[in-house]
Amino acid sequence: MRRLSAAERARIRYTYEECKATADWLLKQTDLCPLVGIVCGSGMGGLADMLKDRVVFNYKDIPNFPQSTVHGHAGRLVFGTLKGRACVCMQGRFHLYEGYSIQKITLPMRIFKLLGVQTVMLTNAAGGLNQDYKVGDIMVLKDHLNFPGLAGNNPLVGPNDERFGVRFPCMSDAYDRELQQLAAEVGQELGFGDFLREGVYSVLGGPSFETIAECRMLSILGADAVGMSTVHEVVVARHCGMRVFALSLITNRAVMDYDSAERANHEEVLETGKLRAEQLERLITAMVTRLEHNNNYV
Ligand SMILES: O=P(O)(O)O[C@H]1O[C@H](CO)[C@@H](O)[C@H]1O
Numbered sequence: 001m002r003r004l005s006a007a008e009r010a011r012i013r014y015t016y017e018e019c020k021a022t023a024d025w026l027l028k029q030t031d032l033c034p035l036v037g038i039v040c041g042s043g044m045g046g047l048a049d050m051l052k053d054r055v056v057f058n059y060k061d062i063p064n065f066p067q068s069t070v071h072g073h074a075g076r077l078v079f080g081t082l083k084g085r086a087c088v089c090m091q092g093r094f095h096l097y098e099g100y101s102i103q104k105i106t107l108p109m110r111i112f113k114l115l116g117v118q119t120v121m122l123t124n125a126a127g128g129l130n131q132d133y134k135v136g137d138i139m140v141l142k143d144h145l146n147f148p149g150l151a152g153n154n155p156l157v158g159p160n161d162e163r164f165g166v167r168f169p170c171m172s173d174a175y176d177r178e179l180q181q182l183a184a185e186v187g188q189e190l191g192f193g194d195f196l197r198e199g200v201y202s203v204l205g206g207p208s209f210e211t212i213a214e215c216r217m218l219s220i221l222g223a224d225a226v227g228m229s230t231v232h233e234v235v236v237a238r239h240c241g242m243r244v245f246a247l248s249l250i251t252n253r254a255v256m257d258y259d260s261a262e263r264a265n266h267e268e269v270l271e272t273g274k275l276r277a278e279q280l281e282r283l284i285t286a287m288v289t290r291l292e293h294n295n296n297y298v
Helices: 006-010 016-027 045-050 107-115 177-189 212-220 231-239 266-275 277-293
Strands: 036-039 052-058 076-082 085-091 119-128 138-146 196-203 225-227 243-253
Touching: 016 107, 036 107, 036 277, 045 076, 045 085, 045 277, 076 277, 085 107, 085 277, 107 231, 119 231, 119 266, 119 277, 138 177, 138 231, 138 277, 177 196, 177 243, 177 277, 196 231, 196 243, 225 243, 231 243, 243 266, 243 277, 266 277
Parallel strands: 036 085, 036 119, 119 243, 138 196, 196 225
Antiparallel strands: 052 076, 076 085, 119 225, 138 243
16 A cells, blocks of 8 residues: 555545636546546456546546555546547545545545536445345445444535535435436346346445444345445535446455354455456446437436
8 A cells, every 4th residue: 555645644625616626627638528427446447448538647646636545446537438428437446444534535526526527337346245145246226324424424524515515415316216227227138137236335434344243233234235435425426416326346245154264355356346347347338328328317
């Protein structure tokens, strides 16, 4: 992991004007006006490679942007086209456990909004809690359990700028139902029915993986998968009015049994990402293509 400077750590949030300056800086250097923003989960950075006519920015060169510190998150913002549709893709996301503030790890969502993005497609690697899930399943998120948020760590804590959104945003419609339906249709057409699921994602702070008792608790509470990301981005994306689609690649089975010899580890997470890379790319591409054919979707 790269060491963070004291100044990088200290900064908590950015103003509307600072976010706008970052978005304008990016827009000045590309002719593309992306309507779709994609976030690559751990080991899923290959999704960014499917873009054509790419303009690539390293996070370290983007004003106000944090830096990626996690293996499997390259740290590049990639503009490009997917079947003619202008997209922007985060090849690497930020997590709470990297030491950034929750406002800072979600800054890219506000930059997406100011770039003109209308639909955000988030991906993540997650541990499967649902006993029916297998490693390699793709779970479309229909809802979440926001544990940091329930404990007061919500990215919208602090002064609210109405130019982004309202003080008290609704979250009962966080995951766009039409986009969930679209994923189901496209998944069937691609022959992915056997490994496409829908479920509830629970987010914890990490970076330690869960104990057996924690996994059992999450399962009892209705979670189908567990991870350390995505939900914070969803809250900020919804606050500023973007439509959200999210999926989890089940990279490992959460350990629920004291007799189990399984141990969660990041290497397995990255390996599973590689195994399903092609199907993930096909699903996202087909969905984006369908967005293009129906303006109601964006
Ligand atoms: O959620 P993404 O970024 O895919 O990463 C997941 O993979 C890492 C653990 O292996 C954690 O960061 C977890 O959140």
